[in-house]
Amino acid sequence: xxxxxxxxxxxxxxxxxxxxxxxxxxxxxxxxxxxxxxxxxxxxxxxxxxxxxxxxxxxxxxxxxxxxxxxxxxxxxxxxxxxxxxxxxxxxxxxxxxxxxxxxxxxxxxxxxxxxxxxxxxxxxxxxxxxxxxxxxxxxxxxxxxxxxxxxxxxxxxxxxxxxxxxxxxxxxxxxxxxxxxxxxxxxxxxxxxxxxxxxxxxxxxxxxxxxxxxxxxxxxxxxxxxxxxxxxxxxxxxxxxxxxxxxxxxxxxxxxxxxxxxxxxxxxxxxxxxxxxxxxxxxxxxxxxxxxxxxxxxxxxxxxxxxxxxxxxxxxxxxxxxxxxxxxxxxxxxxxxxxxxxxxxxxxxxxxxxxxxxxxxxxxxxxxxxxxxxxxxxxxxxxxxxxxxxxxxxxx
Numbered sequence: 001x002x003x004x005x006x007x008x009x010x011x012x013x014x015x016x017x018x019x020x021x022x023x024x025x026x027x028x029x030x031x032x033x034x035x036x037x038x039x040x041x042x043x044x045x046x047x048x049x050x051x052x053x054x055x056x057x058x059x060x061x062x063x064x065x066x067x068x069x070x071x072x073x074x075x076x077x078x079x080x081x082x083x084x085x086x087x088x089x090x091x092x093x094x095x096x097x098x099x100x101x102x103x104x105x106x107x108x109x110x111x112x113x114x115x116x117x118x119x120x121x122x123x124x125x126x127x128x129x130x131x132x133x134x135x136x137x138x139x140x141x142x143x144x145x146x147x148x149x150x151x152x153x154x155x156x157x158x159x160x161x162x163x164x165x166x167x168x169x170x171x172x173x174x175x176x177x178x179x180x181x182x183x184x185x186x187x188x189x190x191x192x193x194x195x196x197x198x199x200x201x202x203x204x205x206x207x208x209x210x211x212x213x214x215x216x217x218x219x220x221x222x223x224x225x226x227x228x229x230x231x232x233x234x235x236x237x238x239x240x241x242x243x244x245x246x247x248x249x250x251x252x253x254x255x256x257x258x259x260x261x262x263x264x265x266x267x268x269x270x271x272x273x274x275x276x277x278x279x280x281x282x283x284x285x286x287x288x289x290x291x292x293x294x295x296x297x298x299x300x301x302x303x304x305x306x307x308x309x310x311x312x313x314x315x316x317x318x319x320x321x322x323x324x325x326x327x328x329x330x331x332x333x334x335x336x337x338x339x340x341x342x343x344x345x346x347x348x349x350x351x352x353x354x355x356x357x358x359x360x361x362x363x364x365x366x367x368x369x370x371x372x373x374x375x376x377x378x379x380x381x382x383x384x385x386x387x388x389x390x391x392x393x394x395x396x397x
Contacts, residue, residue, distance in 0.1 A: 036248030054228035064221035112162035304391030313339035
């Protein structure tokens with residue numbers, strides 16, 4: 001009997017047990033929506049991550065630089081006489097130097113390349129009237145310089161942080177350079193005033209002192225440009241969802257088939273027949289009335305009674321008590337016999353199992369979706385050694 005069970009288990013792989021598969025599907029239907037949802041969600045996440053995030057970001061910001069020396073013309077100081085040290089061109093060289101890059105990289109925690117450019121200011125001659133009534137010409141800046149900071153990095157926030165750091169460094173360098181230029185001019189005027197005191201020179205020195213006290217070189221952002229470099233995708237394509245649903249259904253079908261083959265419970269007549277053998281299967285008794293099916297099962301029991309010259313049937317469940325004994329009693333009456341429903345095989349004593357009788361036969365009752373295949377094999381083997389007559393096996397819903 002054990003070898004027969006092994007052969008029957010392997011034979012299940014030879015074809016699909018549709019009734020068993022249907023029962024598995026009814027019990028584990030939730031596998032299909034879960035697998036389909038996971039498949040669609042996985043494909044959506046994969047395509048979104050790969051195609052909605054661009055390869056890199058190009059960010060450019062333009063800042064206007066305020067020239068605080070322009071107010072010196074009102075006190076008769078030519079703004080051109082204030083020479084920043086280092087000058088504007090060398091300030092750009094300082095910003096692009098390795099030392100500044102290393103300083104900002106240490107400050108940010110990563111090395112981000114930022115390109116800094118500066119527009120060239122234009123100057124014009126302005127005719128002004130001096131305090132003595134004479135006119136003079138001074139150079140006046142016709143435009144203000146602008147600084148452009150550009151960065152291209154995979155992470156947008158890295159560019160933004162790096163540009164902000166370079167803007168702050170530019171402000172510091174311009175302030176220090178302008179302070180050096182004002183200090184040089186003030187030193188010259190102080191020496192001139194000490195040699196030849198003059199109210200005009202004293203006024204200029206006072207103006208330089210005020211300007212040094214309120215020296216500020218802020219940069220004002222005037223424009224910003226951002227561009228995503230690389231292919232982007234605003235939404236996942238419909239074929240992706242279709243493929244995800246199809247793939248999920250296939251995977252769910254394979255899972256249900258695997259559960260059907262590995263399921264240890266008896267769920268169909270085909271499984272029962274392969275385990276017990278077609279000659280031992282009496283029939284199938286369903287919950288819904290089925291006169292043709294019940295008649296066929298009753299004929300099987302009647303034939304077994306006739307071969308053994310018995311008149312009574314004892315129904316033996318495997319592990320669980322029969323919840324609806326009325327259907328069994330109806331089947332017994334239809335077979336023209338008397339019968340009783342015994343406790344489950346696991347609860348019967350050895351004496352009850354092997355009690356000799358010439359007028360009673362045993363019918364093993366297998367409850368579909370409850371009893372295990374291995375239990376049926378064990379019960380068949382045990383009752384075969386009990387010395388009693390075994391009419392066969394009945395499948396009960």
